[in-house]
Amino acid sequence: MKTKNIDIAIELDDKDVPEKITWNALDAGLDKPANCRAMLLSLWDNDNKQTLKLDLWTKNMTVDEMKLFFYETLSTMADTFEKSTKDDRMSGDMRDFCEYFAEKMEIKK
Incomplete structure (x- = not known):
């Protein structure tokens, strides 16, 4: 080990x-x-x-950086969820939410 x-x-x-x-x-x-x-x-x-x-x-983290950080974290969580559970339907729903989040937070990808 x-x-x-x-x-x-x-x-x-x-x-x-x-x-x-x-x-x-x-x-x-x-x-x-x-x-x-x-x-x-x-x-x-x-x-x-x-x-x-x-x-x-x-204290130097900006609000815009935090929005992008959350968007990227949520997106990678969807990838990890799919990889670990093989549930492509729910991981797709999670990605849809990420796109909604990015739109509402006005995140430019």
């Missing part, structure tokens, strides 16, 4: 608001930790049958 780590570092200001988020993983092919402005981490707790979440964004 192997173990691999994904390292996430959060730099906070004096009010515990994220100022900088960096991440790295050996398999990511990065020379140094990569910067990002937001992250959504969801973990399935099998014992309690619930999702554990950690959602963070830096």
